[in-house]
Amino acid sequence: MARIPSAPPADRFPASGSRRLFPYLFTAVFAASVLFSLREAQVDPRRLLDADALANVAKFVRGMFPPKLTGEFLGLMARAAVETVQISVMGTAIAIALGVPLGVLATSSLMWRGVLHERTSRTGRWVLGFAPYAASRAVLSVFRSIPEYVWAFMFVRAVGFGPFPGVLAIGVAYGGMLGKVYSEILESVSPRPLETLRAAGASRAGVVLYGLVPQALPNVVAYTLYRWECAIRASAILGFVGAGGLGQQIELSMRMFQFDEVLTLLAILFVLVASVDVISGRIRGWVA
């Protein structure tokens, strides 16, 4: 009769095998960082419930109603909303213009590794392939790691107030994200068709056009659309640093304690974001 392994005695529990250190270590480090962060971030729930805070909430909520709906204000805000959309479109266009070349350069299978380069010489691979590959990866990493607000802030300093710095900020930050994801998509393309084309004697350009692009395109389009959605949200608030759009208005109204204007602006933002969700969902439906 077979024996039941590790039947209960509590001291032998867990007999489940994973007695490695990692879970304990992880729990300890995690708990320590949470405690440390709670102190560092000055988390104090009482501050939410003290009399001042509650009075402020009441002031804020009372101030929001009724929302400001005068024709003049709405007209002004409509223009800001339009500007927000325009910033996102231009920003995304620049991001694509930056992301495509950088993304291609950052794809190892296109630059120095794999099917396309079996006959390239060693030095050729390093100088013409690996060097630009590494450089563009570094550039992409810097572009996307610095948040778009910081870019916007710096561009405001460099080229002045208005929508232009917002466009540049989205272009640079999202160019970095698009480039990285484009290169990942290109990298993950199945090599089998490429090999077949290569074996059939296709040139390098032929392989790229007939093997690589068709496989990568749907994902590229889908991800770019997703980024455009994000760009609308972002451009709506880049105004906080003086880069045009709705954000500038929200900050202004908030600073002036005009909460009735804030409510209107948030409603406009809500509608804007919701309609972008719907539109890009439609487009994605067509593409897929």
Add this chain to the structure above:
Amino acid sequence: MYELTGIRKVFAAGSVALEDVSLRVGPGEHVAFIGPSGAGKTTLFRILNLTLRPTAGALVFEGQDVSELSDAELRRVRTRIGTIYQQQNLVGRLRVVHNVLAGHLGRWSAAAALASLVRPRDVAGAGRALEQVGMPEKLWARTDELSGGQQQRVAIARVLVQDPDVILADEPVSAVDPSLAVSIVTLLRDLSHASRKTLLMNLHSVDLALGYFPRIVGVRDGRVRFDLSPDKVGPELLAELYAGHRDEEQELEQLRDGKNPFGAACRPLPGFRK
């Protein structure tokens, strides 16, 4: 045990899965359900284990009309009915011990269930159940790392832990290889025989049904076509039951030619001569 009168099930899309099914099953009985795929057998079993509500008709379990039960009563009745599915319906990411102990869930509170996931509550019971299905060494394995046949035995162990009065097995062997199929069917038959449980089984293979069950119910197009002992189920009846279902007809042809996919473990089928 079960008393069904005029059961009818229509799905939302308008397709009729069952039509006027009436049936009585006594305590301790062993019944096999056969019929072509799409006949409505699985729907019937989901109604029998009270996870699907019939559109019309009465289902009486142990003298109690099921449609009149409250939520809590329904749950209590369900604990007395154990189900084994075609696909094993286990939680793949959990260890075997948890999937076996899921048989206790009808008796455990949610808090107890959560606690048991951290520290299993009845390891000994799970071990015994696994022993009965012949794989005690897999107690701590991750369920999705087991083969299909092993997972099916985990599902049986879960039912053993649940210890119900009725076992419903919906095509328990159609996803495992033939040699294992015989052993699983015998296992279920012997286990339920020993503890006087009622056993209802959907079977894809006619020879297993005829070979191991004293009562055969033929289902086609949502209706019960016959309800007989196996020696009365002849080739004509079977041909009629499976008419128009090509794959299954071919299997019948093979049976008629004396080829039995389950080997010597199956006794010769009545009505079919070598």
Add this chain to the structure above:
Amino acid sequence: MARAVAARPGRRAPLLVGAGLAALLAWSWQGTGVDLPGLLGGEGLRQIATYVARLFPPDLSARAWRDAASGAVETFAISLIGSLLAVGLGLPLSLAATRTLLYHGILFEGRRLGPGARTARVTLHAAGKALLNLLRTIPEIVWALIFVFVVGLGPFPGVLALGVHTGGVLGKLFGEVLEDVDPAPLEALQATGAGRLAILVYGVLPQALPQFVSYALYRWEVNVRAAAVLGFVGAGGLGQRIHVAISLFQEHELLTLILAIYVSVTLVDALSASLRARLV
């Protein structure tokens, strides 16, 4: 050959989409007043180049180091606690946003819900979804403004802002995961007589957990970037120091702070990737 070669299918849809995109682009170009020729033609580029040149070299004095380090630590703390708060908010809300746990699907085929109970659950679902949408649509930085107004300056309003906004995002994502869980094991658990709560902890959560962890880690990465800018409106972290540095034209110190952002973001990305590999 008897059969004709197929005619080329219509090509109108791509043309229309292309034309639409071109019009959109032209409209946006005109509206934003982007002066690309000017930018590429020298004037704009020179402005940017001058500005970038002014940033160098980074300020590496002990004071700047300390400032950058304490800002980075604060940013990390805000992002971590904010993300945890978001999980704590998103998890219960996601249950309210999951139809398959409330009134629809395999767990509700055995017995009809009473009309009152059903209406209550449909309402709860709609309310949960609406709340999640509200939390999610208002950007973190607007939440930060609101919380700065409510509780005052410092990192705490930043934590609240990240928690509330990300709570909305995670609630939506978690809800989608919960609805997509394989229903077969749930049916089996239900057939043993298990209650819905027991099915939730025993059948649904084990299936959903890896995705939950993955999404939470992903949002943590996003939140480090966000935490680094919430300071612009007074909610602590590196952003606050960057705001000061830019406003006071301290370009060298600005570069140090930007380097600090780059390092924290890269570190958290790497940490999150390795955790994802180990935990999921």
